[in-house]
Amino acid sequence: MRHLLSTADLSRDEAISILDVAGQMAATQRREIKKLPTLRGRTVVNLFYEDSTRTRISFEAAAKRLSADVINFSAKGSSVSKGESLKDTALTLKAMGADAVVVRHPISGAPHRLANAGWIDGTVVNAGDGTHEHPTQALLDAYTLRSRLEQDAPGADLKGRRVAIVGDVLHSRVARSNVRLLTTLGAEVVLVAPPTLLPVGIGDWPCSTSYDLDDVVGGGHGDLDAVMMLRVQRERMNAAFFPSAREYSRRYGLDARRMAKLPEHALVMHPGPMNRGLEITAEAADSPRSTIVEQVANGVAVRMAVLYLLLSGQSEGEGA
Amino acid sequence: MSSYLIKGARPLGGDPTNILIEDGVLTAVGTSVSGGAQVIDADGLIALPGLVDLHTHLREPGREDAETVETGTRAAAKGGWTAVHAMANTDPVADTAGVVEQVWRLGRQYGWVDVRPVGAVTIGLKGERLAELGAMADSAAGVRVFSDDGHCVWDPTLMRRALEYVKAFDGVVAQHAQEPRLTEGAQMHEGVVSAELGLTGWPAVAEEAIIARDVLLAGHVGSRLHVCHVSTAGSVEILRWAKGRGIDVTAEVTPHHLLLTDELVRSYDPVFKVNPPLRTAADVQAVREALADGTIDIVATDHAPHPVEAKDCEWGVAAMGMTGLETALPIVQEAMVDTGLLTWAQVADRMSVAPARIGRVGSQGRPIAAGEPAHLTLVDPAARWECDPAAHTTMGRNSPVRGRTMHGSVVATIYAGRATVLDGKLNEALLEVPL
Ligand SMILES: [Zn+2]
Numbered sequence: 001m002r003h004l005l006s007t008a009d010l011s012r013d014e015a016i017s018i019l020d021v022a023g024q025m026a027a028t029q030r031r032e033i034k035k036l037p038t039l040r041g042r043t044v045v046n047l048f049y050e051d052s053t054r055t056r057i058s059f060e061a062a063a064k065r066l067s068a069d070v071i072n073f074s075a076k077g078s079s080v081s082k083g084e085s086l087k088d089t090a091l092t093l094k095a096m097g098a099d100a101v102v103v104r105h106p107i108s109g110a111p112h113r114l115a116n117a118g119w120i121d122g123t124v125v126n127a128g129d130g131t132h133e134h135p136t137q138a139l140l141d142a143y144t145l146r147s148r149l150e151q152d153a154p155g156a157d158l159k160g161r162r163v164a165i166v167g168d169v170l171h172s173r174v175a176r177s178n179v180r181l182l183t184t185l186g187a188e189v190v191l192v193a194p195p196t197l198l199p200v201g202i203g204d205w206p207c208s209t210s211y212d213l214d215d216v217v218g219g220g221h222g223d224l225d226a227v228m229m230l231r232v233q234r235e236r237m238n239a240a241f242f243p244s245a246r247e248y249s250r251r252y253g254l255d256a257r258r259m260a261k262l263p264e265h266a267l268v269m270h271p272g273p274m275n276r277g278l279e280i281t282a283e284a285a286d287s288p289r290s291t292i293v294e295q296v297a298n299g300v301a302v303r304m305a306v307l308y309l310l311l312s313g314q315s316e317g318e319g320a
Numbered sequence: 321m322s323s324y325l326i327k328g329a330r331p332l333g334g335d336p337t338n339i340l341i342e343d344g345v346l347t348a349v350g351t352s353v354s355g356g357a358q359v360i361d362a363d364g365l366i367a368l369p370g371l372v373d374l375h376t377h378l379r380e381p382g383r384e385d386a387e388t389v390e391t392g393t394r395a396a397a398k399g400g401w402t403a404v405h406a407m408a409n410t411d412p413v414a415d416t417a418g419v420v421e422q423v424w425r426l427g428r429q430y431g432w433v434d435v436r437p438v439g440a441v442t443i444g445l446k447g448e449r450l451a452e453l454g455a456m457a458d459s460a461a462g463v464r465v466f467s468d469d470g471h472c473v474w475d476p477t478l479m480r481r482a483l484e485y486v487k488a489f490d491g492v493v494a495q496h497a498q499e500p501r502l503t504e505g506a507q508m509h510e511g512v513v514s515a516e517l518g519l520t521g522w523p524a525v526a527e528e529a530i531i532a533r534d535v536l537l538a539g540h541v542g543s544r545l546h547v548c549h550v551s552t553a554g555s556v557e558i559l560r561w562a563k564g565r566g567i568d569v570t571a572e573v574t575p576h577h578l579l580l581t582d583e584l585v586r587s588y589d590p591v592f593k594v595n596p597p598l599r600t601a602a603d604v605q606a607v608r609e610a611l612a613d614g615t616i617d618i619v620a621t622d623h624a625p626h627p628v629e630a631k632d633c634e635w636g637v638a639a640m641g642m643t644g645l646e647t648a649l650p651i652v653q654e655a656m657v658d659t660g661l662l663t664w665a666q667v668a669d670r671m672s673v674a675p676a677r678i679g680r681v682g683s684q685g686r687p688i689a690a691g692e693p694a695h696l697t698l699v700d701p702a703a704r705w706e707c708d709p710a711a712h713t714t715m716g717r718n719s720p721v722r723g724r725t726m727h728g729s730v731v732a733t734i735y736a737g738r739a740t741v742l743d744g745k746l747n748e749a750l751l752e753v754p755l
Contacts, residue, residue, distance in 0.1 A: 008516075086634055107636035108507075108518040109588030116587070117632070130636065132518030176518060200523070201515030 003115045003124040004306055007135045007181035012157065015142070015184055020154045021305035022143050022298070029065070029301060039068035042099040042311055047073045047089065048127070049105045054272060054296070055127050059102045059136075062303035068311075071098070086110060090119035098122045100311055108132035123310045131171045137271050138177035140302040141228065142185055144291050147298070148267055149225055159186030162223065164216050166192040166252060167230030167279050168241075170199050174271045175230060179207050190221045194252065196241045197232075213252050217261045226267040229254050229280045249278050256283040267291050322738055325356030329367040329698060331688040333664030339367065341694045344737030348690050360742070362698050365731055368668045370402025370695030372675040372684050374465065374494070374572055375548060375620035376645065378404070378435070381422065382411025387625040387715050389423060392645070393432035395623075395714035397740035399645040400697035400730035403434040403676065403684050404623075408445070409470040415440035415451035417459035424461035431750065432740050436679055439463040441482045441493060445471045450482060457489040464680040467494035469548055470595075472530055474500050479534060483543035490680060492570075494546040495534055497555070498596065502526035507636060509582040509597040517585060519635065522597045524552040531555050535562035535569050546678055547571040549622050551596040553606030560615045570678050572620035573607045575644055575651035576720050580604075584720070590631045590638030591718050594624070611670060612661040618675045621648045625716025643716040647707060649699060650726035657701070658727055664701075672697075694737040703729035713746065 001014060010018075028036060044063040046056050056072065063070045075089060086105070093101055100123040103111045108130030115124040128134040142158065150156040163182055169175045169191050179189050189207035191198065198209055210216050217227065232252075234245050242248045249255075254268065268280075268290045276282055285292060326339040331349070338353040339346060348355075373396065379387035389406070396404045406423050408414035414423060420437035427435020439456035443449050445468045456463040466486055473479045473495060482493050503526045508514050510521020531547055535558060538545035550556065550571045562569050576594060581601050584592040592598060610616040624641025631638050652671065656662040662670065676685025686692040705726050709719040733741040740747055 087632060105634070107634045110634045110636070112588045113634050116589075130518055131520075173518060176516070199515035200510050200521060201512040204512045205515070 001310060004135050004310065005112050005115060005124065005126045006133045007138050007177045007184070010181065010184060012184050015139070015181060016155060016157060018139055018302070018305050018309060019143050019146055021309060022139070022302045023152050023154060025304040025308070026298070026301035034065050035067060036065060037067050038308055039063070039066040039311055042068045043071065043097060044068045044100045044102060044307065045071045045073055045093050045098040047075060047093070047101050047103045049075045050128070052104055052128065055104060058296070058299040059127060059303050061300050062307055065300070066304055066307060068307070071096070086114065087117070087119050090114055093122070094120045100125060100307060102127045104128045106130055125306060125310065128173055130173065132173050133177045134173040135177050135181070136299070136303055136306055137174050138181040139306065140295055140299045141178055141269060141271070142181055143298050143302050144269065144295050145226055145267070148291060157185040158182060161187040161225040162190065162221070163187055163226045163228060164190045164192055164221070164224050165228045165230065166213060166254065168197045168232045168236065169193045169230070170197045172230050178228065179205055183207065188222070190216055192216050192252070194242055213258065217258045223263045224266050226269055227254060227262065228269040231271065231273065231275060232279050234275070234278065245278055253279055253281065254284045255281040259284050259287065259289070269295060272296070323357045324360055324734070324739060325354060325358070326360045326362045326367065326696070326698070329362035329365050331367045332668050333366050336363070339688065339696070341734060341737055344694050346688065346690055346692045346694050349688060360698070360732055360739070364702065365698045365700050366664050367688055368400070368664065368697045368699060369672040369685055369688060370697050370733065370735060371400045371649065371671045372403040372679065372681060373401050373621050373623070373645070374405045374546070374618060374675045374679055375469070375622045376404040376406055377409065377622070377624045377641070378406040378423070379625065380410065380426065381419070385627050389426035389435060390430045391713065391715045392623070392625070393427060393430055393435060394746055395645045395712065397432040397733050397735065398713045398730065398746060399647070400649050400699065400733050401433050401645060402695040402697070402733065402735040403436060403681050405436045405438050405465055405679055407469045408438045408440040408467060413440050413444050414438065415443050417452065417455040420456050420461040420463050421459050433735055434681065434684065436465070436681060437461045437463055438465045438467050438469070438494070441466045441468045441473050442478065447471060447474055447478065450478070450485065453482070453486055453491065454489065457491060464489070464491050465494050465546070465678070466491055467496065467548065469494065469496045472496050472498040472500060476533060476537065480537050480541060483538055483545060484541045487543055492544045492546045492678060494548050495530065496548050497527045497530035497534065499526040499529050502529070508585045508593070509599050511582065511600060513582045513585055517588070519585070524554050524599070527552055527596055528554040528558055531558050535559070535567050538569055539565065539567040543568065545569045549574050549577065549596055549620070550607060550610070550616055551577045551599050551603060553603050556606045556610040556615055559610070563615065570617040570674070571615070572618045573611055573616045574622045575619060575648040576642055577607055578604065578611070578619070578655040579651050580720055588635045590633065590635050591642070591720055591722065593635060593638050593640050594642050594720070595640040608655060608661055611656065617670070618678065619648060619652055619671050620675065621645055623714070625714050626718050628717055631718050641718065642720045643709070643712065643714050643718055645714060646712050647719060647721050647726060649730060650728050651721065653701060654727040694734055696734040697730060698732040699728055700731050701728045705729055
């Protein structure tokens with residue numbers, strides 16, 4: 001594994017080894033001295049073309065706890081409309097000797113381009129690209145699922161588990177990464193959304209789809225082990241994806257009534273930031289089955305694992 | 321004037337014969353024909369009427385950093401073309417007699433091919449008011465093809481009026497069929513691959529809806545319509561229906577839509593970004609069959625050179641377009657001839673005779689027979705070579721067939737009795753010979 005661009009590039013064994021290492025990293029984070037010397041002398045650049053304080057801080061904490069030098073490069077506001085900016089920035093980072101570039105970009109495929117256009121030598125980690133993928137989010141979601149449902153047993157996958165992902169699938173990089181990763185790990189995925197927010201061409205995805213959240217939480221596609229709510233932007237209604245925020249939350253929001261229909265053990269997840277009252281109510285977000293705060297904590301451990309495996313060259317095999 | 325004896329060429333893929341060219345005319349064709357100052361050994365070569373491109377972006381005036389009339393027409397000659405229609409989306413836009421005459425004169429000055437300017441349908445390609453189509457038609461450039469290419473003439477009333485108006489001078493409106501509201505922010509074909517890549521889709525229906533509307537309009541007012549770069553199986557069905565009803569519609573397909581699919585976009589390499597986008601394998605098969613059965617009349621390159629920086633970037637900000645002049649014939653050979661879908665005689669029709677007829681280029685697309693103007697292309701169908709954009713004559717390096725093995729090569733191009741290409745190389749000595 002040279003880069004982490006898409007969860008589609010991860011084999012089952014590679015994904016499990018990331019989760020296993022994340023478990024070890026999480027254990028170190030419960031110690032008094034959290035810092036490990038593993039990446040001393042290595043430079044990790046956080047290259048963010050979009051505001052995402054939580055993701056940047058998570059990567060920054062992960063790199064620092066592995067003793068890497070961290071450079072935060074906020075390119076937001078720099079002219080993305082001038083296409084050469086990513087290349088020129090990449091050449092600068094190359095000159096600075098960046099070992100890894102963690103990139104968040106509004107354009108789908110930008111990290112792929114950064115990794116493959118010959119602009120830099122280092123490792124590229126996709127921290128979210130356009131409406132394409134957000135692999136470390138999916139990894140931390142899988143880690144959260146495994147730690148709750150399988151007691152984080154090393155080597156365990158998610159075989160037989162069933163996860164509903166609800167909301168704006170069309171524009172969601174989180175949904176794309178999760179469909180690929182969760183199914184690689186053996187879980188079943190049901191996507192639930194209004195038809196306008198499911199992409200044309202979704203028929204080839206390894207999951208089922210539904211327009212009916214009540215049916216899915218009630219077991220219409222089998223008992224659920226988790227419901228993952230996606231953030232939906234209110235502005236989407238201006239482009240006629242749905243008529244109003246009120247109708248959206250009535251049909252596709254997770255509230256106490258729908259939560260009560262879930263099996264006892266089923267988890268409520270959200271990648272954040274939440275629109276309380278739109279896709280999720282406070283009762284659902286703050287309930288004991290909610291893993292939302294835990295997901296944030298797990299994010300650091302998973303990103304430590306990713307950086308560790310990519311930069312210390314101890315990943316299994318090449319060509320991922 | 322130069323004179324040539326082409327020995328042993330196979331006109332339209334037929335039996336080998338000799339062709340004598342004197343003073344810009346094919347003076348004799350036959351196995352016993354001899355004479356001529358310069359002999360061109362054409363053993364094993366196919367002779368085609370000089371190729372006519374109905375859709376070329378030469379970029380001048382305004383974007384001389386991408387291409388000029390000179391570099392573009394040199395590339396055209398290299399690719400076997402003897403006439404190109406220069407699209408109107410220059411800066412300034414070719415929407416006045418002044419601009420089309422400027423482009424036409426530059427073409428005459430360099431003398432590599434016949435440059436036929438395309439006039440804009442609307443002022444500034446804005447889709448609001450008709451440009452002075454009659455003035456462009458009456459100018460020295462003698463414009464017959466009008467197009468807002470790059471933009472769709474979306475307003476149905478404006479499109480109707482344009483179709484009607486150009487009848488007065490036997491013009492044709494060449495439509496870039498793209499419903500604008502259905503393609504806002506579109507990045508690639510909408511389907512399985514766009515869903516996975518998270519790139520905004522350009523649905524086939526956005527092309528098909530406009531073609532359906534336009535063939536009905538053309539039928540209603542009894543006008544001639546040409547559809548640029550047809551890319552979908554659905555468009556083919558609509559065209560087949562329209563032609564069956566006797567509507568006067570013609571259509572083109574690009575070399576890249578005959579060969580490449582949206583699967584290539586998985587690389588996120590902007591060299592594959594083009595408008596209309598690369599479609600699916602089923603669409604490629606449909607446009608090939610349509611070109612074979614005549615539903616699609618011609619191959620046109622949509623040659624769209626861009627400076628390196630316009631492609632050396634992220635997909636989402638990259639320019640749309642691909643070069644095509646120097647690789648069109650090899651792609652047609654690979655996709656259509658070597659697959660048995662077209663004979664060489666049909667290639668001559670699709671790449672010379674029919675486009676010359678649509679563009680009203682009377683002197684081109686003629687039979688290879690004594691007394692005809694001397695515009696010829698000699699092709700070696702057995703040649704195989706690797707496409708290296710750095711070696712191309714066009715300034716554009718954005719070839720989507722980079723690194724692929726090309727089928728067949730242009731050995732010689734004769735334009736107006738003068739060899740613009742000999743032994744596969746541009747004939748630089750030509751510059752000294754006045755047209
Ligand atoms: Zn066009």
